[in-house]
Amino acid sequence: MTESLETISHDLNIKTEVISLGWTAALARAPQIEITSEKFKPERPKVVSLTCSGPKIGVKSFVFPEAPAWLRSLEKKAAPKKEASDEPAADEEASSKPKAKRVTHIRPPGDVIKLEDRLYYLLQPSLESLVSSGAMEFPFEPFPYQFEGIAFLYPRHAAVMADEMGLGKTMQAISTMRMLLRAGELRSVLLVCPKPLVSNWKREFNLWAPEIPISVIEGDSAKRSWLWRDNQTPVKIANYELLMRDHELVSEEGGLHFDLVVLDEAQRIKNTASTTAEIAKGIPRTRSWALTGTPIENSTDDLVGVFEFLAPGLLTKGMNIKAMSSTANEYIIRRTKDLVMTDMPPRLYRDAELQLSPAQQEAYEFAEKEGIVRLEEMGQELTVQHVFELVLRLKQICNFDPRTGESAKMDQLKADLEEVAASGKKAILFSQWTRTIEEIRKHVEPFGPLEYHGKIPHKQREGVIDQFKHDPSKHVILMSYGAGSVGLNLQFCEYVFLFDRWWNPAIEDQAINRAHRIGAAGAVTISRYLAMGTIEDRINKVLEEKRELFNTLFSETEEPTKVGFSKDEILGLFDLRSPKGPIRFAA
Structure with missing residues (x-):
């Protein structure tokens, strides 16, 4: 007997309704904000003046860190100081000059921002105290304008000493290098000058910084290579022509680095496309100084060439003269004889x-x-x-x-x-x-x-x-x-x-x-x-x-x-x- 199956179908559709709730509709409406104002009358703050009665703080002298080995060895060999009566006549004449009434302090450059760095310079005593205290000996006391030049160079990583010929650019540069070397801020210095001036720089170093060892880069290639890499002498002197011959040694590939490079007669690099300028710019260094009595010989482009060595890109060719002056002013010191006549003798x-x-x-x-x-x-x-x-x-x-x-x-x-x-x-x-x-x-x-x-x-x-x-x-x-x-x-x-x-x-x-x-x-x-x-x-x-x-x-x-x-x-x-x-x- 066969049973029959009955099939029943059901509708599975679910009816849904969308109901708008109050908080969703409120999203489309602007909120109503109630504002209540109240008058606020606080007491005025009072300023109280306090008088500091503590002892005055003063700096009495320079304190140099432990001297490097070359300086310690020379100090041991130093002869005892002469009595006043034994000093040369030139020194007696210099010492008989009336002492400068003004004092010269090292001031931090405008690009020094950190407080501790600025305080380092601001808390130093006057440069004149170097002479009066005997902390550093000079053959005779520098003139006031020369102290100002030293104070200008000392803190700067890029600087142009552009004094007129005869005002002592060499002496000011050497004295500043001497201070920085003794303070431990410099360990290696390269001075580049024209060949005829090498002997003059040697003589001036012996006069103004007799305790600083110097070496002149000269001789055949093997000797020069040894002199370049010798780290026993903090100051090396080379002429421009030799710099071109040894350009591979003084480039970045040579492995040398100088804390300071000084270019004497820096107008030699005014042409930025010259080989001399390219080699000078390529010397690895931390500080850069330029000495020249004629920073601008023909046009402002000459100054641009010098600044490409000091601070590449700071000055550009075709730059407005006023803008160039204001930009370069922080880096240049220039005095003429008529400006410092009161500081110097007539000859x-x-x-x-x-x-x-x-x-x-x-x-x-x-x-x-x-x-x-x-x-x-x-x-x-x-x-x-x-x-x-x-x-x-x-x-x-x-x-x-x-x-x-x-x-x-x-x-x-x-x-x-x-x-x-x-x-x-x-x-x-x-x-x-x-x-x-x-x-x-x-x-x-x-x-x-x-x-x-x-x-x-x-x-x-x-x-x-x-x-x-x-x-x-x-x-x-x-x-x-x-x-x-x-x-x-x-x-x-x-x-x-x-x-x-x-x-x-x-x-x-x-x-x-x-x-x-x-x-x-x-x-x-x-x-x-x-x-x-x-x-x-x-x-x-x-x-x-x-x-x-x-x-x-x-x-x-x-x-x-x-x-x-x-x-x-x-x-x-x-x-x-x-x-x-x-x-x-x-x-």
């Missing part, structure tokens, strides 16, 4: 001690050896005139090499005249020989030279002086001591160059007084050129010891008199020995 002496060029050195050594042999062969027949002839010959070689025309003095002179011309000033150059003056003129034509010596007819001389005074393109007049030492008033000149030295200091003084006299335009800077390690150097030292005797011996204004001057003394100029007895004077 500033600047001794340029130079090394002969290779050709000059070769010619000098040959002439000296040959001349000495002849003098030795004369024996008792030797006269002052014979020695004098050899001296004059050697002095002329110190001016120019007779074969090649090379001249270390000329290289220095051209660098100095660039600065004179750039500042719109005028200079007098003195030499003993007319032939030397004529040779000098060939090399200084860009500076509008004029000649004034015995070959110039007397009728034309007044016109030469008048042209020199009124023509702004004439920056230097070349004079012989004889023609230019008497009867001229050139007080509009602020620079005097003694290309070679006269035997009688009185004649030199008369020549210098052509510019340094009542009504002078400003302080007169006298640059005296001296070839080191030559007869010029030796005679200069003997003249200090026997000034009166040598004035008589070599003066052209009076006949030499018979004096008890031994052959050994005069031949000592050439390290010769001779038979005993007084030397004869030729009739």
Whole structure:
């Protein structure tokens, strides 16, 4: 029997309704806010004045950290201080000057923000206390404006010392480096300068920072590589030409790093596209200083070139002059002689001690050896005139090499005249020989030279002086001591160059007084050129010891008199020995 199945279907749809609740509808309505205002009348705050009665805080002196090894070893060897009566006359004169009334403090640069960093500078005593307390010894006390220059350089990682020539940029830079080295803020310094100035920097370091070891980068490639990597001397001196040869060593790939790099005559890098500028910018360093008396020679682009070394990108070409001035002002210090006249004497002496060029050195050594042999062969027949002839010959070689025309003095002179011309000033150059003056003129034509010596007819001389005074393109007049030492008033000149030295200091003084006299335009800077390690150097030292005797011996204004001057003394100029007895004077 089959059962039948019954199927029943059901509707599974669920009916839903959407009901709008009150809080969802309220989302579309603007809320109603009730505001109730109340007047608030608090008591006014009171200011109470408190008087601090605690002891005044003052800083009495500089405290340097433990000295580095090179300084400790030198201090152990240091000689005891001399008594006041034993000090050189120059120091006595310097110490007799009235003490500066103002004091100079190191002020933090504008980019120093941290309070502790600013306090480091603000709590330091005055720089003058370095001298008065004896914390650091100076050959003589710097002038107030020089203290200001030191205070400017000390805290800055980028700076331009742009003082006018003769105000002591070298001294200010060395003194600041000395302080930073002794304070432990510097461990390695690289100074780059033109080749003729290397010996001058060495001499200035020995004068102003005698305890600081220095090394000059020189010699063959192996020696230079060792000197570059030697970490026993904190200061290294290199010239620009050598920097180009050793550019791989001083680049980042060379592995060297300097706490400070100083560029002297920094206008050398004004052309940003030059190889010298590129190498200088690539030296790994923490601080960068530039020394130049002419930061702008042709256009503001020159300053941009210098700042590409100091702070790349800070100044740009085509920048508005006003904007450039305000931006660079924090990094530049510039003083001219007229601004600091009250701080300095009317005369500033600047001794340029130079090394002969290779050709000059070769010619000098040959002439000296040959001349000495002849003098030795004369024996008792030797006269002052014979020695004098050899001296004059050697002095002329110190001016120019007779074969090649090379001249270390000329290289220095051209660098100095660039600065004179750039500042719109005028200079007098003195030499003993007319032939030397004529040779000098060939090399200084860009500076509008004029000649004034015995070959110039007397009728034309007044016109030469008048042209020199009124023509702004004439920056230097070349004079012989004889023609230019008497009867001229050139007080509009602020620079005097003694290309070679006269035997009688009185004649030199008369020549210098052509510019340094009542009504002078400003302080007169006298640059005296001296070839080191030559007869010029030796005679200069003997003249200090026997000034009166040598004035008589070599003066052209009076006949030499018979004096008890031994052959050994005069031949000592050439390290010769001779038979005993007084030397004869030729009739």
